[in-house]
Amino acid sequence: xxxxxxxxxxxxxxxxxxxxxxxxxxxxxxxxxxxxxxxxxxxxxxxxxxxxxxxxxxxxxxxxxxxxxxxxxxxxxxxxxxxxxxxxxxxxxxxxxxxxxxxxxxxxxxxxxxxxxxxxxxxxxxxxxxxxxxxxxxxxxxxxxxxxxxxxxx
Numbered sequence: 001x002x003x004x005x006x007x008x009x010x011x012x013x014x015x016x017x018x019x020x021x022x023x024x025x026x027x028x029x030x031x032x033x034x035x036x037x038x039x040x041x042x043x044x045x046x047x048x049x050x051x052x053x054x055x056x057x058x059x060x061x062x063x064x065x066x067x068x069x070x071x072x073x074x075x076x077x078x079x080x081x082x083x084x085x086x087x088x089x090x091x092x093x094x095x096x097x098x099x100x101x102x103x104x105x106x107x108x109x110x111x112x113x114x115x116x117x118x119x120x121x122x123x124x125x126x127x128x129x130x131x132x133x134x135x136x137x138x139x140x141x142x143x144x145x146x147x148x149x150x151x152x153x154x
Contacts, residue, residue, distance in 0.1 A: 041111040041126065050114040052124060058085045058099045060122075071099045071122060081131075091120035099124055103131035 040053040049061045050071075058071040072085035078100060088097030099114075099122040106127030113125040 036109065036128075036130070039109075041109065043111040043114055043124075045114060050111065050122075050124065052085075052099070052101055052111055052126065055083065058088070058101075058122075058124075060097075069097060071097045088120075094119045095121070098122070101126055103128060105129070105132035 036054045038053055038056045040051055040056075042049055042051045044063070047063060049063055050058070051061065052058045055074045057073050060069040060071055061067070062069075070089040072088035074083060075086045076084050078084045081103065083101040085099045085101070086096070088099070090096050097120045101124045104112075104125060104127045107129060109126065109128035109130075111124060111126050115123050117123055
């Protein structure tokens, strides 16, 4: 009896947590980020490893000593469904760190690029099928013209 009661309680809690997540968290226009929520992806660039946890947090990890710098927490969707992470660790003599993550259509979810175009302001590119437009019979009408979509393999 207690085993069944424990399973029922656990499942009730899981349903409640999912309901709360769907109602309170922005998971994209069609909840396309639900299955990726808090999933983390890393990219080693030599001196640093960058880690982006979708709709959660981002960090820069120094490879020689594992020192972590907070690049921010997810705050909002930006233009073209970019993810904006803000309020990261303050840079010495500069702004708080932040990162914007853009997406490209591909069959695999990966963090493929991170750059620092401005001091402590990072831009990243991730790939994944969630970034692909859903085609209509192999093409999609955009501004009155058919546009072909292909999935890049990385």
